[in-house]
Each structure stands twice: as structure tokens, then as C-alpha cells.
Amino acid sequence: MGNADLRDLAAIRDVAFEEIEGSVVAVDAHNWLYRYLTTTVKWTSDEAYTTADGVEVANLIGVVQGLPKFFEHDLIPVMVFDGAVTDLKADEVADRREKRERAEAKRAAAEERGDAVEAARLEARTQRLTDAIQETTRELLRLLDVPIVEAPAEGEAQCAHMASTGTVDHAGSEDYDTLLFGAPTTLRQLTSKGDPELMDLAATIDELGLDRRGLIDVAMLCGTDFNEGVHGVGPKTAVKAVKEHGDLWGALDARGAEIPNADEIRELFADPPATDVDVDVDVNPDVAAARAYVVDEWGVAADEVERGFERIEESQVQTGLDRWS
Template sequence: MGNADLRQLAAIEEVPFAAVEGSVVAVDVHNWLYKYLTTTVQWTRDDVYTTTDGVEVANLVGVVQGLPKFFEHDLTPVFVWDGGVTELKDEEIEERRDQREEYEEQLADAREAGDHLEAARLDARTQRLTETIHETTRELFDLLDVPQVEAPAEGEAQASYMARVDDAVDYAGSDDYDCLLLGSPLTLRQLTSKGDPERMDFQATLDEHDITWEQLVDVGILCGTDFNPGIDGFGPKTALKAIHEHGDLWGVLEAEDEYVEYGDRIRELFLNPDVTDDYAIHTDLSPDVAAAREFVTEQWEVDADEVERGFSRIEEAVTQTGLDQWT
């Protein structure tokens, strides 16, 4: 998920949606979907999104509630799915698994104690993107004619790459600060929050601190990334000062008598990630809202009242944004 401390260095500004209307956004779908999934689980009765067979599809509620934000502001989302997990991330994944198991134990205790508020909070924290969630989300996107891209590895890396090299893509969309290290020229953040989004500017960040892309990545590695724990005592400002003094990661490590395992490989994961040009996207969307509604409420038995407002907002966006090609 990246190191949130990098916000201290990032050039970020809040922008009105009017300033980004008509844009195409390559969205890190795992980052986007997980936020809506956990919010739905925490604040919605589980019978709303649980089928008669006991399958939970809270993701469908989240998608229907989240997509209108794009459509109402004339933004075209291109959802980018994670591919294979980078092996250097194994330790982080194991730590997350251990944390989830701890939450699950606490969840059982909260339920036994009858603490419904705490149980809802912990239930949200134990969510994971299951195969059913993947499959049903993809099918709903297809019905709504939302473009999807399969990344060979990290979704945020592919989204950042698309924003950097594809003239048809204006922004990466993610709350993950790794998009900055991955060189996304412009990243839209807070797309799952109320209010206007934030725009994170890669080149402005480099210019503000008089550093290169490589040096920015080195700062990130010193602070800690998804692939390494960082060096004790190094926050963003300390790391930036050290990079200015010693030039690069290797100079700092030598001066501090420190070591980062696989430091060169981690650097390459940000500067030259595993990405692909083998994709096609379209912006002339023709969503079948009726079929999408039937899929969610009849096939997967989601409470119709819970998603009707979201579907209505999607339909209303057709008129409000003048997208005559929508059906």
C-alpha cells in the first residue's frame, strides 16, 4: 500500500472535479474496490449482500455506490487488475495475513460479547478480495461497459505506466503513494471519499525538492516500502536530506553503515516495473444498466433498495453529462 509518510514530500493539491472533467483515469482496482468493500461491510447489514446460499457479495454494493462518482463528473475509469505478486512482497503479505488472523480472533470475541459496533469494525478489517469478488466485479464492469486491463504484476505499477506513456490516459487513480515512486505524472487520490479529489504531481515533487526520479525512489527505500522495512530513524525529510548529502541510496548506506537487502532489485521494481502494452481501452461507453441491475439484485440477490440509488445516479449521469451513447 506504499508508505503514507511520503505525503510529507509529495506535491498534492485539492482540485475541483470541474478541473478534471473529461479525463480518463487508470484506476488501481484493488485499492479502489477494497475501500468500498470494507465500508459496505462495516456500515451495511450483512443480509443485504448475502445470498440464500450464504455467499457474501458486498463488493457489488460497493461498485454500484462507487461508480457514479466517475460518471457524474464525466470521468472514464479504466480499472487495472493486479497480476502476479512480486516475490519480494511475500513478507508483507505474510504480515497482513497474520494481522487478519488476529482481527478474526478479536472479531469472534466481539461477537461473543455482543459488541455489535466493534464486530462490524473488525469484520471490515478481515475482508479480502475472494475469487467470487473478483469474478462478480469483473462481470458487473463488463455489463456497465467499463474498460478493464490485466496487469502482469502490480496494478498501481501498470496504472502509473499507462498514465506516463499512453496519451489516452490522463491520470492514475489510487490512494497508494507508490504511484509517486512509480513515476505516474499525475495521480488522482480520494476518489472513494466525499468531496473533491486530490491531484498528486510527480514532476512538481521532483522540482520542489531538486531531486531526480531515482533519488525519489531512494528516499522511499530509506523510509520503507512494501518490499523493505526501511532504515531506523529515517523518515521522508531525514532521507531527503541524506540523499542530498550523499547522492544516492548507496552513498547513504555506506555513510550510515547500513544495508538494504535486495536494494538494487527494489529500485528496479519502481523504475522499471513489470508492465504491459498489450491492452486496449475505449471511452465510448455503452453500459447496460438494466442488465447490471438484474445481475446484482436477481442473480446475486442483493437487496434492491440498497443499490437502487446507485443505479439511478448512473442513469441520471447519462443526461447530466450528455453521454448520448449510454443506454
């Protein structure tokens, strides 16, 4: 979400992989994929992932590079894809589109003046999840036997629902919306080197002296993907205001401020669209079929993905040995 202010409020601690091995994690697929997609585009020649017809599938490299981190630590990822975009997020989507268009114009200018480094940086910022990326990502995940869930709306809300109902052990996202959507625990830094972080909802509201509704009110005062925050209100001020005035409405009245569609936004976080699902976590990747799909069918450079496929194969052997030891 846009509200990075929650970083200052959330109860987050480093967690060793040994503490969470064997866990099932509902991963916000768009969030996870976008980070690997942009990194691949920034640091890899576009010839390595562009077909003869000009279709770019850098996502296939990103998926193969990103999945081993789960398998090597005996984590089962369940990839949760966004569904319909809520009307409340229309402004945020439009803003992202405008920023992407500005970055595209700057990238073209950088290419004209021969600044390859700047052009690559801006190219990464212009990425979007095209139909080809969506379709090929799902097919590659299926070949690798990674469970897929299609959310009715926000992927993070579905991840939070699956964690809160015990379908999975944790939500997984680099953003903070899972906290507001009610995920008991969220694993972060799953796209980074090193150990992950664990964000704890119960510890967060306990430390702040709020309930979950109060936490949502605080986030809305700071600003979310669905609303702009109140001018001059940061996280500490927002917590103080909600405690002093009782709730969002009291805090807004005290400042003479308003948040458009506040009722709907508050309810969206408190009771988001989500569905109960059954997930088969007996994962057995078909690496040979996945390699053929990526390299032979889509023409991705073999040397860009071979080590990733090798790591997946090695992790399956090691996990099997661990379970029988």
C-alpha cells in the first residue's frame, strides 16, 4: 500500500527461516512478481526475454529466480492474484498510470542521449503486468506445481483472509495492507536477500493500545491506497488523535477535515471481499516441463534461468531427505 507510515507503527521482527520452515504462505502474487519483474528488466538485457514477435516475458526469469527462496527453506508459496479493482482504488490506479507514462517519456529521452544506465532504471519503473505476463506466469507456476488462488478483489485481502482462517500459516507481502486486512502474521522481505521479517497484528494493536478498527482509522488518517491522508498527520499524531477523540470521525471533526468515501474505505479494510478456498500443498515441481516452457517455447535465454531451475531441483531433493531423516 502507499502507507509506508505503518512501518513506524507495526510490530515487526526479524525471523530466522528455521522458525518458519514447513509453513504455507499466501503470497500477494502481484506484489511479489512486480518486484522480480522490475529487477530483471533493470539488470538484464531485453534480448534475453523478448520473443521474435517482440513480446517481453521478463517475468519468466523473475519467477525462476524468486521461487527457490521458498523451496530452499521448506516454505510452500500459494500465489494469490488480484481480482477486480475496487472503484475506491480508481484514483490510485490512475495515478500509477500517469507516473508510468512520465517515466516512459523520460526513458525515451535517456535513450536518445545515449544514457543506457538511466534508461534501464526508468524502463524498470514503466513495467506493468500485461496479459502475456499474467498468462505465462500462471502457466509456469502450474508447471512448477505452485498453488494459485484467484482473489475476488484485492490479493492482499485474500491473503489476509487465508491466514486468519488458518488455510495458510502466514500472509506474504512487502506492503502493509495485510495488517489492516486482518492477517495475524505477515512475512515480509521474501524478495530480499537474508532472513525475512514477521509482522504481527496482535502485537501491533497491543503495543499501540488500539483495536483493529482503531488501527484502520490511524492508517486512513495517514493515507492509504484508497484515500489521501489528512495534511500534517503522521503516524504518531494519528495514533494520538484516535485515542484522544475515540475514532476516525472524532479525529476528523477535531481537525475540521474529511476523507471522501470514508465509510466505504473503513468497511473495505474491516470486512474485505475474500473467499474460502481449499489449497493442495503437496507440491511436486515438474522442472523439465517448466524449463522447456521457458526456454524452448518462449525463447528465454537458458543461462538466465538455468541456475534457478537447478536450485529448485536441489531443494526438492534436500527437502525430501530432511523429511525422511
